[in-house]
Amino acid sequence: MKTMNKTDIKIIKADKSHIPQMAELITQNLGTCNLIKGTNNDVTARNIAELTDTIDYYQVAVDEKGTVVGLCGIGDVKEDNDYGLDLGKHRDVLYVVVSKDHQRQGIGTILLQSCLENIHDYPVVYEAWGEIKNGDVNSYKMLAKCAFKLFADMGTSFYCDHGYCPYCVNKDKNCHACFCKIYIHE
Ligand SMILES: CC(C)(COP(=O)(O)OP(=O)(O)OC[C@H]1O[C@@H](n2cnc3c(N)ncnc32)[C@H](O)[C@@H]1OP(=O)(O)O)[C@@H](O)C(=O)NCCC(=O)NCCS
Numbered sequence: 001m002k003t004m005n006k007t008d009i010k011i012i013k014a015d016k017s018h019i020p021q022m023a024e025l026i027t028q029n030l031g032t033c034n035l036i037k038g039t040n041n042d043v044t045a046r047n048i049a050e051l052t053d054t055i056d057y058y059q060v061a062v063d064e065k066g067t068v069v070g071l072c073g074i075g076d077v078k079e080d081n082d083y084g085l086d087l088g089k090h091r092d093v094l095y096v097v098v099s100k101d102h103q104r105q106g107i108g109t110i111l112l113q114s115c116l117e118n119i120h121d122y123p124v125v126y127e128a129w130g131e132i133k134n135g136d137v138n139s140y141k142m143l144a145k146c147a148f149k150l151f152a153d154m155g156t157s158f159y160c161d162h163g164y165c166p167y168c169v170n171k172d173k174n175c176h177a178c179f180c181k182i183y184i185h186e
């Protein structure tokens with residue numbers, strides 16, 4: 001367990017009791033951008049099912065009351081990827097999300113660093129998303145602090161080409177409004 005001095009935030013291994021709050025954080029902060037056309041559109045229910053299968057990979061940031069304010073997970077070793085890239089064996093960062101009230105306090109960085117400390121075998125891959133109007137992916141500074149390097153810029157058509165945009169967090173159905181960049185931590 002890690003304690004962050006300034007904020008009374010602790011980083012702990014996630015367990016099943018955290019899943020409802022984790023699912024809600026993902027829904028609130030990543031919206032519906034990662035939905036595939038035609039699949040279950042109850043986003044929180046879908047997040048709960050996904051987290052139930054992968055909870056062992058996650059760490060959470062909790063406040064003094066035990067409320068989950070952030071989460072991060074790094075998945076199992078895999079060889080395939082959705083990007084058509086030669087990544088070889090690797091692990092994916094599953095989600096990094098920090099609640100709006102707690103963003104920009106260093107929590108995302110410490111969560112990602114804490115998850116990386118347990119990984120010593122294969123590179124860790126991060127699919128970074130961001131809106132063009134913001135100039136870059138939301139997580140670029142956090143990724144730099146955690147020694148991730150840009151591996152491939154998938155451009156602004158990736159989400160459109162993969163059928164995500166009809167449910168985009170922008171809600172304006174502008175399929176070319178978001179970046180997708182692949183980062184890697186060796
Ligand atoms: C991206 C996210 C996980 C970062 O977590 P965080 O706890 O806010 O990050 P940290 O406080 O560790 O910040 C690391 C750096 O990133 C910057 N940063 C944080 N959020 C940012 C954003 N949305 N846009 C640009 N920079 C951002 C911080 O200012 C900080 O840099 P600084 O110390 O030089 O000021 C968090 O903002 C979040 O959950 N955002 C919504 C979901 C999201 O976009 N996830 C990433 C999808 S790829």
